Structures are given as C-alpha cells and as structure tokens.
Amino acid sequence: MFIKKHQDQNSLARTGELTTAHGTIKTPTFMPVGTKATVKTLSNQEIKNIKSEIILANTYHLYLRPGADLVEKMGGLHKWMNHNIPMLTDSGGFQVFSLGRQGNVKIDDNGVTFKSHLDGSSHYFTPEKAIQIQHQLGADIIMAFDECAPADSSKEYFKKAMTRTHNWLIRSIKEHQKLLKDKESPLLFGIVQGGMHQDLRQESAKFINSLDLPGNAIGGLSVGESKKDMYEMISAVTPHLSENKPRYLMGVGTPEDLVEAISRGIDMFDCVNPTRIARHGSFWNQDGQHTIRNKRFEFDSAPLDQDCDCEACQNHSRSYIRHLLVEKEILGLRLLSIHNLHFLINLGRQSQEAIEKNQFQAFKDNFLSQYLQR
Amino acid sequence: MFIKKHQDQNSLARTGELTTAHGTIKTPTFMPVGTKATVKTLSNQEIKNIKSEIILANTYHLYLRPGADLVEKMGGLHKWMNHNIPMLTDSGGFQVFSLGRQGNVKIDDNGVTFKSHLDGSSHYFTPEKAIQIQHQLGADIIMAFDECAPADSSKEYFKKAMTRTHNWLIRSIKEHQKLLKDKESPLLFGIVQGGMHQDLRQESAKFINSLDLPGNAIGGLSVGESKKDMYEMISAVTPHLSENKPRYLMGVGTPEDLVEAISRGIDMFDCVNPTRIARHGSFWNQDGQHTIRNKRFEFDSAPLDQDCDCEACQNHSRSYIRHLLVEKEILGLRLLSIHNLHFLINLGRQSQEAIEKNQFQAFKDNFLSQYLQR
Numbered sequence: 001m002f003i004k005k006h007q008d009q010n011s012l013a014r015t016g017e018l019t020t021a022h023g024t025i026k027t028p029t030f031m032p033v034g035t036k037a038t039v040k041t042l043s044n045q046e047i048k049n050i051k052s053e054i055i056l057a058n059t060y061h062l063y064l065r066p067g068a069d070l071v072e073k074m075g076g077l078h079k080w081m082n083h084n085i086p087m088l089t090d091s092g093g094f095q096v097f098s099l100g101r102q103g104n105v106k107i108d109d110n111g112v113t114f115k116s117h118l119d120g121s122s123h124y125f126t127p128e129k130a131i132q133i134q135h136q137l138g139a140d141i142i143m144a145f146d147e148c149a150p151a152d153s154s155k156e157y158f159k160k161a162m163t164r165t166h167n168w169l170i171r172s173i174k175e176h177q178k179l180l181k182d183k184e185s186p187l188l189f190g191i192v193q194g195g196m197h198q199d200l201r202q203e204s205a206k207f208i209n210s211l212d213l214p215g216n217a218i219g220g221l222s223v224g225e226s227k228k229d230m231y232e233m234i235s236a237v238t239p240h241l242s243e244n245k246p247r248y249l250m251g252v253g254t255p256e257d258l259v260e261a262i263s264r265g266i267d268m269f270d271c272v273n274p275t276r277i278a279r280h281g282s283f284w285n286q287d288g289q290h291t292i293r294n295k296r297f298e299f300d301s302a303p304l305d306q307d308c309d310c311e312a313c314q315n316h317s318r319s320y321i322r323h324l325l326v327e328k329e330i331l332g333l334r335l336l337s338i339h340n341l342h343f344l345i346n347l348g349r350q351s352q353e354a355i356e357k358n359q360f361q362a363f364k365d366n367f368l369s370q371y372l373q374r
Numbered sequence: 375m376f377i378k379k380h381q382d383q384n385s386l387a388r389t390g391e392l393t394t395a396h397g398t399i400k401t402p403t404f405m406p407v408g409t410k411a412t413v414k415t416l417s418n419q420e421i422k423n424i425k426s427e428i429i430l431a432n433t434y435h436l437y438l439r440p441g442a443d444l445v446e447k448m449g450g451l452h453k454w455m456n457h458n459i460p461m462l463t464d465s466g467g468f469q470v471f472s473l474g475r476q477g478n479v480k481i482d483d484n485g486v487t488f489k490s491h492l493d494g495s496s497h498y499f500t501p502e503k504a505i506q507i508q509h510q511l512g513a514d515i516i517m518a519f520d521e522c523a524p525a526d527s528s529k530e531y532f533k534k535a536m537t538r539t540h541n542w543l544i545r546s547i548k549e550h551q552k553l554l555k556d557k558e559s560p561l562l563f564g565i566v567q568g569g570m571h572q573d574l575r576q577e578s579a580k581f582i583n584s585l586d587l588p589g590n591a592i593g594g595l596s597v598g599e600s601k602k603d604m605y606e607m608i609s610a611v612t613p614h615l616s617e618n619k620p621r622y623l624m625g626v627g628t629p630e631d632l633v634e635a636i637s638r639g640i641d642m643f644d645c646v647n648p649t650r651i652a653r654h655g656s657f658w659n660q661d662g663q664h665t666i667r668n669k670r671f672e673f674d675s676a677p678l679d680q681d682c683d684c685e686a687c688q689n690h691s692r693s694y695i696r697h698l699l700v701e702k703e704i705l706g707l708r709l710l711s712i713h714n715l716h717f718l719i720n721l722g723r724q725s726q727e728a729i730e731k732n733q734f735q736a737f738k739d740n741f742l743s744q745y746l747q748r
Contacts, residue, residue: 074675074693332412
C-alpha cells in the first residue's frame with residue numbers, strides 16, 4: 001500500500017512509500033527494466049549496489065520465451081531469478097501494439113491477435129489472459145491490459161481505444177480478484193490513455209482513479225511527441241489521480257523528463273533508455289549526455305562523473321571505458337549501464353531529499369540549468 | 375623469482391611460488407586472458423572473486439589499439455585497468471604469425487612485416503620492438519618474440535624457425551637489459567619451439583634453459599595436433615627445463631590438458647578457451663563439458679556444478695542460465711565465463727593440494743575417470 005510522506009510546498013512533487021510483498025519502495029523512483037528477467041548486463045548484486053528498490057520484467061517477452069508455465073514451474077520470477085526484490089510486470093499491451101505498425105495485429109473488443117516477433121506464430125491476448133500470465137510470473141505489481149493507439153491515430157480512434165482500455169480494466173480487475181483468492185499480492189495498477197488530447201486524458205484519469213486501485217499509471221506517452229506536449233499531458237492528468245495512490249509514468253527515462261514529471265506529481269518511472277544508450281556508448285552526468293567514443297576522452301583519467309559513487313566511477317577512467325567501448329568489450333557495456341541506471345536512481349533519491357526540505361523547485365532548476373546548458 | 379616448494383613423489387608435478395613486482399603466484403595455476411586489457415565479460419572484482427592470481431594481456435592487440443603509447447601515458451596496464459594484480463603480456467608473436475595463413479606476413483631474420491587485421495595497415499615487429507612495447511605496457515612478466523611456424527611446415531622449416539627464435543631471444547634479452555636499468559621488473563621468459571619434433575624440442579629446451587631466464591615457456595603446442603602428440607612433446611621438453619624455474623605452457627586451457635601437463639611438470643597455463651566456450655554456451659563440471667542450451671536443462675534447478683562455490687553456482691540455476699544464453703543476454707555470458715575460469719583456477723589449486731600430499735597421480739586419475747567418462 002502507498003503512504004504519501006511529504007508534499008513539496010511549491011510543486012506537485014511529493015515523497016511516498018509503496019509497500020509490496022517483497023519490500024517497500026521509496027518514491028519518486030526510477031525502476032530498471034529487466035525485459036527478459038534480467039536487467040541487461042547487470043547481476044543481482046549490481047542492482048543492489050545501485051540501490052534499485054524495484055525492477056521490471058516484460059510479460060510479452062517472457063510469455064513468448066521461455067513461457068509463463070516455465071517461470072511458474074520454477075517458482076515464479078523471484079525464485080527463478082534468485083532475486084528477493086519488489087518486481088513489476090507490464091501487461092504486454094505496449095509490445096503487442098508496437099507490432100501493429102507492421103500490420104501484424106488484429107484488435108477487437110474482446111482481445112488482440114498478434115504474431116510473435118520471434119517466429120511469426122499467432123497468439124491471442126485478452127485482458128484476462130494478460131492478468132493470468134502476470135499471476136503466473138508472480139510479480140509484486142501487475143498492470144492492466146491497455147490499448148496503446150498509434151501516435152498518428154485520429155481523436156476519434158484515441159477515444160475508442162481509451163474506452164476499450166477502460167472496459168478491459170474492468171475485466172482485468174475481475175480476473176485479478178478471481179486469482180487473488182486469499183492472497184494480498186500482486187497489486188494491480190490501471191493505465192490512463194487518451195493520446196495527446198487533454199480532454200480524453202482527463203476523462204481517462206477520472207475513470208481509472210474512480211476504480212480505487214492500489215496504483216495508477218499513465219501510458220502512451222514518450223512515444224514521439226514533443227517534450228512540451230508530454231509535460232502538458234502529465235499536468236492534465238495528475239490532478240485527477242488520487243494523492244494517496246502512486247502515480248507511475250510508463251516508459252519515461254531521461255534525467256530531464258524525470259525531474260519535470262516529478263514536479264508534476266509522478267512517483268514511478270521505467271525505461272530501457274539507460275541501458276540502451278549505454279550499449280551505444282552514451283552516458284549521463286551533471287553536464288548532460290555524452291558519447292564515450294568521443295576522441296576528447298582518449299587520455300581522460302577522470303571518472304564518467306566526478307560526483308558519482310557507482311562502481312564505474314569509483315574504479316575506472318573515461319580513457320579505459322572509452323577503450324572498452326571502442327573494442328566492443330562487454331565490461332564497457334556493463335560499466336556504462338551501471339552508471340546510467342545509478343544516475344537515474346540517484347536522481348530519484350536526490351529528488352526525495354529536496355522534496356522533504358521543500359526545495360524541489362530549486363533542485364530541479366539547478367539540475368536542469370547545468371544539465372541542459374550545452 | 376621462483377621457489378620450488380614441493381615435488382610430487384610419483385610424477386613430475388610440483389608446487390611453487392613465483393614472485394613478481396605485483397605479488398606472488400602459487401603454481402600450478404591457470405592465468406585468465408585479458409586480450410584487450412579486459413578479461414572478457416569480467417570485472418576486476420570478479421577476477422579477484424575467482425581467486426585468479428595473475429592475468430594476461432595481448433601485445434599485438436594493444437599495440438594496434440589503443441596503442442602502447444596511450445597505455446604508457448595512462449600509467450601502464452595496472453594503473454589504466456586499475457588492477458593491482460600480477461600481469462603477463464605475450465610478445466605478439468603468436469598473433470602475428472597466425473595472420474601468416476592469410477599471406478599477410480613477411481618474415482626475415484631481422485623481423486616480421488605484417489598487416490593489421492583491423493585496417494590492413496602495415497607494421498614491422500622485431501624482437502627489440504616487441505620488448506619495447508611490453509616495457510611500455512608495464513606487465514610483470516613479458517615474453518620473448520618467437521616464430522610460431524605453421525603446423526604443416528617441413529621439419530627443415532621448423533628447425534629454421536627454431537634457430538631464428540633462439541637468435542631473437544638473444545636480441546630480446548639484450549633489449550630487455552637495456553630497458554631494465556635499475557628496475558627489477560618485468561621478468562623475461564624465453565619460449566621453446568620445434569613443432570612436433572622431439573629432437574628439435576629438446577634442442578630448443580636446452581638452449582632456452584641455458585640462458586638462465588626467470589622462466590621458460592613452451593610455445594607452438596595446442597595448435598591442432600592430437601592430445602597424445604602434445605603430451606609427448608611436453609614430456610620431451612620439461613626434463614630439460616630447470617626445476618628451479620617456472621614452466622609455462624602457452625595457449626593451453628582444457629581441464630584434461632591441465633592435469634596431464636601438470637603431471638609432466640608444467641606450472642603455468644593461459645588460454646582464451648574458458649571464456650570463449652562460455653560465449654558459445656558451454657561449461658565444465660566434474661562430469662565433463664556441457665552445452666547449457668541443451669533441452670534437458672530447461673527445468674533444471676541445480677547449479678552448473680554441485681561442488682562449485684563460484685558466483686554463478688552459488689546464485690543461479692541451470693534453468694535460468696539456459697534462458698539467459700537462449701536470449702543472448704550478457705548476464706548469461708558473464709555467469710558461464712566466471713564459472714569456467716573458476717573451474718580451471720580451482721583445478722590448479724586442487725592440484726597444488728594433491729601435490730603437497732604426494733597424491734597428485736591419484737587426484738589426476740580420479741578427476742579424469744569422471745571427467746572423461748562419457
């Protein structure tokens with residue numbers, strides 16, 4: 001359950017504690033994504049070292065391979081991964097609908113037929129099925145099955161997809177309650193949709209919020225729209241989502257988006273961005289985003305970030321890490337992944353401290369003025 | 375310097391201690407290869423955790439990229455890698471001559487012209503140059519520049535290559551002494567050549583041994599010959615190499631070859647094999663070499679090796695590691711690399727214990743009867 005701890009006096013930012021079956025998460029926080037039941041390149045110990053309090057896994061990927069039956073038979077995600085940390089699974093909705101762009105998806109009010117990106121085999125997901133799979137996987141927080149309409153859809157279609165998402169949420173809740181029996185977990189979150197339309201977003205937020213779920217999420221953002229548009233949608237939605245429930249902005253993961261969304265009342269974030277840009281040789285520090293392959297780092301004996309206490313910054317120079325990336329050595333991908341995840345998680349923790357002191361606005365302005373200076 | 379500690383009573387196996395500028399190595403031991411100044415997939419801490427006492431780096435690769443000048447400017451390998459462990463660099467000879475098969479190498483008595491595998495650029499190595507580069511890299515043990523003749527060469531050519539290797543060793547020693555000045559490190563090792571010809575191998579061993587270097591190596595084995603032939607060559611050579619110097623068998627790295635060579639008086643080994651087979655999904659345990667992708671491991675909750683205390687075996691099941699390999703997830707490559715390196719290093723340590731008790735022959739027979747049973 002969620003307890004709101006402190007409301008910043010000059011913004012919608014707040015701190016809170018979300019308790020799950022595997023522990024309590026302090027918010028605002030960034031959640032590393034472990035798509036296939038592994039946060040790319042990191043060990044469980046490293047996830048602990050970067051002070052991650054919760055990780056994600058993806059239902060779509062695990063359903064296709066190795067299959068939810070295997071994970072369930074092996075004792076669920078926690079036991080199979082040997083990781084006793086809060087976990088969240090998404091519903092598979094986002095992945096299924098991303099495939100729609102290749103014309104491989106058929107949607108009706110009952111569910112979605114899609115083709116596997118692995119072997120082209122045909123599969124059928126319903127809200128019930130998505131909930132069943134997530135119960136098999138055994139995460140602490142699970143997500144309702146939603147329709148994420150393409151960014152270029154008409155407003156009419158966004159409304160249709162939103163309504164369908166709402167109906168699917170009702171069915172998700174019923175299936176979830178059936179499976180819960182006497183258990184207290186997992187916690188089910190609903191998802192606000194509505195594209196880039198403030199009125200739809202508000203309508204969706206009010207509906208989702210009315211169902212009094214343990215948490216409310218915002219989906220369908222950070223899908224190509226401008227940052228300004230994204231921030232406006234967040235601002236339109238959060239006032240309609242209960243103060244006493246965690247607010248989870250799905251798929252968002254840059255430093256600037258984190259602080260902007262926190263100031264608008266968001267508590268939880270996830271994104272593959274930190275590990276993905278790491279694999280492309282990019283890293284963040286207070287001065288912005290940089291490419292380690294840049295020639296200027298060749299003889300640079302400084303750490304990636306002077307103020308950072310992650311394993312990469314405590315042990316290695318930009319010169320050495322640059323060499324590892326140039327040579328495509330796995331240790332290089334590891335070090336940049338650790339650093340980038342640590343950077344976002346630490347940004348969440350720094351935000352918590354600033355909020356507790358009612359100084360979040362100054363913290364945010366200060367951070368952005370240096371981070372975006374270039 | 376090397377101190378022989380204990381001679382097994384029933385074989386040529388012995389224990390010893392080799393002291394370098396960065397610490398003392400107990401032998402027999404396996405040395406992980408960090409070709410490009412990183413042991414593939416492992417962090418420094420993991421190298422410590424698997425109780426590796428020394429690691430290698432490759433002169434050829436580092437010379438081409440990032441260049442020995444960069445490594446020297448950054449303070450040498452230890453400082454650049456931030457790893458305070460004994461290190462050994464090879465001379466580049468093996469790599470340069472492997473390129474010969476593509477017709478990209480010209481050898482004369484003075485040195486070798488070769489083309490970079492990276493960009494086709496032309497380079498010239500002499501024994502002096504190979505020693506200079508290794509002094510720049512700053513390892514604790516360096517190797518003389520040798521000619522590794524192709525396996526299908528005539529006996530006449532093997533003799534010619536051996537003689538050239540001997541002459542190059544004299545020049546390597548001179549250059550090394552010039553660069554040493556008042557320093558005590560690095561230690562220079564010579565390399566025995568001679569193909570699969572016992573008489574040449576013995577001639578080469580006697581010559582190399584007569585130069586009274588801090589250590590003697592055997593090159594040009596494990597290059598495609600039968601295991602029987604390789605073991606015969608080792609048996610022909612070791613009696614001619616001083617008991618009071620470490621004997622290093624280059625490029626050897628399977629469990630069975632380790633115990634066979636140890637029984638013939640070998641003290642040091644290196645090979646990319648443990649990390650390479652890991653990347654292909656293979657691992658060792660007492661029962662032999664296995665492929666983790668095998669369907670029979672799908673629901674297997676046992677560790678890779680029941681008797682192993684490495685990070686992979688202490689934390690993860692075959693089922694989970696199999697999934698990681700199937701999904702090409704980096705954590706899977708990490709876990710198998712750690713396990714395989716630990717397996718060989720532990721085999722060295724178990725051999726040390728058996729030798730100290732004069733039970734090496736029984737240890738070896740017992741190990742091989744189970745390992746080779748299939």
